[in-house]
Amino acid sequence: MNNQELHQQLLEAFKIESEERISSMFSNLTALEKSADAESRSKMLEIVYREAHSLKGAARSINIIPVETLCQAIETLFSKLKEEEINFTPDLFDTLHHAVGVIEKYLASSEPERNHFKDTMGELTEALSVYKQTENGSVPSGPETQQKQETQQENELQAEQKQIILPKIPAPGKKTFAPSQSQAPETPEILKPAEDVAKFRSAPKNSTKTSFADTVRISTAKLDSLLLKAEELITLKQIIGQHLKQIQDTSNFIKKWEKISEKSKKELREIKLQLHNSSLLDRFFKLYDMNHDQIKETDSQINELSASVEQSNRLLGGMVDDLLDQMKKTSLLPFSTLFSILPRMVREISRDLGKDVDLELSGGDIEIDKRILEGLKDPLIHMIRNAIDHGIEMPDIRKLEQKSPRGKICLTVSQPESNKVIITLSDDGKGIDVNAIRQKTIKAGMLSDSQAVELTDDETVSLIFQSGISTSPLITEISGRGLGMAIVQEHIENLSGLVFTSTVPGNGTTFKIELPVSLSTFRGIIVSAAGHDYILPIAHIEHTLQIEPDEIKTVENKSIILLNGHPVSLVALSNILGLPHHPLPDAKTKKLTLPVVILGSGEKSIACIVDTVTNEQDVLVKSLGKQLKRIPNISGATILGNGQVVPILNVNDLISSSSGKSISLVMGKDIDMKKDETQKSVLIVEDSFTSRTLLKNILEASGYTVTTAIDGEDGYQQLKLRYFDAVISDIEMPRMNGFELTKKIRDDETLAEKPVVLVTSLDSREDREKGIDVGADAYIVKSSFDQSNLLEVLERLV
Secondary structure, three states: OOHHHHHHHHHHHHHHHHHHHHHHHHHHHHHHHHOOOHHHHHHHHHHHHHHHHHHHHHHHHOOOHHHHHHHHHHHHHHHHHHOOOOOOOHHHHHHHHHHHHHHHHHHHOOOOOOHHHHHHHHHHHHHHHOOOEOOOEOOOOOHHHHHHHHHHHHHHOHHHHHHOOOOOOOOOOOOOOOOOOOOOOOOOOOOOOHHHHHHHHOOOOOOOOOOOOOOOOOOHHHHHHHHHHHHHHHHHHHHHHHHHHHHHHHHHHHHHHHHHHHHHHHHHHHHHHHOOOOHHHHHHHHHHHHHHHHHHHHHHHHHHHHHHHHHHHHHHHHHHHHHHHHHHHHOEEEOHHHHOOHHHHHHHHHHHOOOEEEEEEEOOOOEEEHHHHHHHHHHHHHHHHHHHHHHOOOHHHHHHOOOOOEEEEEEEEEEEEOOEEEEEEEEOOOOOOHHHHHHHHHHOOOOOHHHHHHOOHHHHHHHHHOOOOOOOOOOOOOOOOOOHHHHHHHHHHHOOOEEEEEEEOOOEEEEEEEEEOOOOEEEEEEEEEOOEEEEEEHHHEEEEEEEOHHHOEEEOOEEEEEEOOEEEEEEEHHHHOOOOOOOEOOOOOOOOOEEEEEEEEOOEEEEEEOOEEEEEEEEEOEOOOHHHOOEOOEEEEEEOOOOOEEEEEOHHHHHHHOOOOOOOEOOOOOOOOOOOOOOOEEEEEOOOHHHHHHHHHHHHHOOOEEEEEOOHHHHHHHHHHOOOOEEEEOOOOOOOOHHHHHHHHHHOOOOOOOOEEEEEOOOOHHHHHHHHHHOOOEEEEHHHOOHHHHHHHHHHHO
16 A cells, blocks of 8 residues: 555544544533533543544644644643643633634635634634633743643553554655665554544453454445345345245145045046946046046145245245344434534524523434434424524523523433334423414415414414414524424425424423334335225324224214224225225115224324225335425335335325315214124234234124224223223233233223133243233133134133
8 A cells, every 4th residue: 555545544534533533522512511510520521631632643643733733732721621720711611612613624624725724723722822711820831831741641641652553644745765674664553433442442451463343434325235235125025925925825726626626526426326338437537536636746746835935935034134123223323423413503502692501412322214313413403493592582581580591402312112213302491472373374374364263272383384484583594584394394204204393381392203213114004095005104003993884973074983982083095195985885775894094193193994904014115206205195105025016105194184085975964873782892902913903803704893902001091991891912012911901900890800811822831820810711822723712712701
């Protein structure tokens, strides 16, 4: 490797390291400014001191002298702060923030642009070198003192410097001297980022060889490419699954053929007995037997092929799932990577506006797809800027309102479910002026006076997401144009997320953002409407059920059904999508059941009538391209195992689009929804959509009224709201398992006598005994499941 190549390699390494060290210096300076704990301040002071020292050494190794000189001044100043020769003051914090900011801008600039910063960097270096303390007078900063301090600092970190060899490499084009033949050239180590260097320093002293094998830097573009290729394997898994289904269908067809052949053989024998001349029939029977044996042989071979493909499908499916799971982890980043830029931003904006604002962060260790994190950056920054500018009052006003002069913004990240993240951003400012929003919408012609008055406060507050609506009286570089929140909502929805807001006048505003953990894949179910297939995300499906026309009620010309005693708006998916939909038949003349999917988005829910609900599967999201970037009700597409392209529905859009739509009923009057006392009702508690659907279909075909719940907690809540004749529950479920649910039922006086049947894959003796101990009436193992057994047990219990 020649000097020019080595210089370029060191520059790339330095760029990575400098970004991390500068970010660390900014965050610790901001924390130092707010912290009152002596121990914490000491640790943060030491961090900034060492970061400045390391950045100085790295800059020296590649001849970036202005950065080296300014970092030396910062390091020297922090040495004085460590020795308590001087103390921090607000002016000193401002100067240090400015100095680190100038270094950041200098390194981000091109070579010609860097000349503009040299004078500023020289002035800052001088200001930090001769910094005087207000109370104790001037601090010695002559050449002798400075040289002594530098020597002391170098001695303190001598051991560290010896471990990493970073020779000073001249800029490309400068003359260098080759080592003599008798002296082996030193091979420089490539500079590693701060955390890797820390691992290097902590290596055992007796180690003969030090390496960074546990940490490798890989281009994010390469990782993204690998992730995309891994995700494509989902389609391959589905294709093999489709082939397996075709083989199984063929096997079933051959079995039917074999039964028909066997039946025909018996009939031919009866005919043979009635005929006197049977020589021809004997020949025919011989050929027939050969044909029948061939059918049996084909059936045997198909069964072997089916078993082999099923095993391969299972192995491949497991490997694909494991690979994809591991690859997804490489694309996840903690929220702390986004948090790191926020304290500095809040400090700068609040000081520019003459306000004092504290930012509290929590949940930084929660991880999310880095593509979501990158897309979330701009919306989150805008919302925080709005909170400082619009929400937090000036210190004197806050004092008059009996508030702390320092405003507070809290940013919290939580993960209530494995596939969902919730971000809560709140402030303790003045809140949103609801009346001002109403007046703005009227003035903009979006609503009439009468319409604005009819809106609830929550509905009015949600109008801030409309373009052109802002309560700021001034348009500034920070806010006031009325475009920001509309763009925020659009960006979050493009990330498959939702945003909600609430406000309390005088006490602040809270925004809640719901986001998926990953953008590329999710679990979904296939539904059909008007002859077309669509994908619905499982995360937004609350229930699936079958209803009869006489269960539908009309209220103010809108169709509803009752779910757990609560009315839910009922619409046909085909109506929402603008597809032809056939009116429902008269409930008096024809009985039928209608598949319904309950969709939820935030606090809103609708019931959607679909033609069919089929299987649950992994869904790989495909972009529709720039030309089709924003289609109402559609968020993307996927390719099924059979090659069919299926649209993915946007549940938030569906709920918004359903307003004002209703299904067509032949019966134009309200339908009396009286309970049929002769029909038994069963609650199925099962977290697997597929198992839930199977049990539901079996029971409904046998005349039971069925309601489903997704886990024990959901099931127990439903038991408290309405009557059921029996409960069928799985055991392994989130939040509350089947054992816990059964015990809770037995401990509840109003539910204690309720029959409970556990249907589970757990077949050990210990699990069976535990089921008996908690009070289950029956225990059925799924591996030996027979629907007749379940129906017999239910008939005996209810």
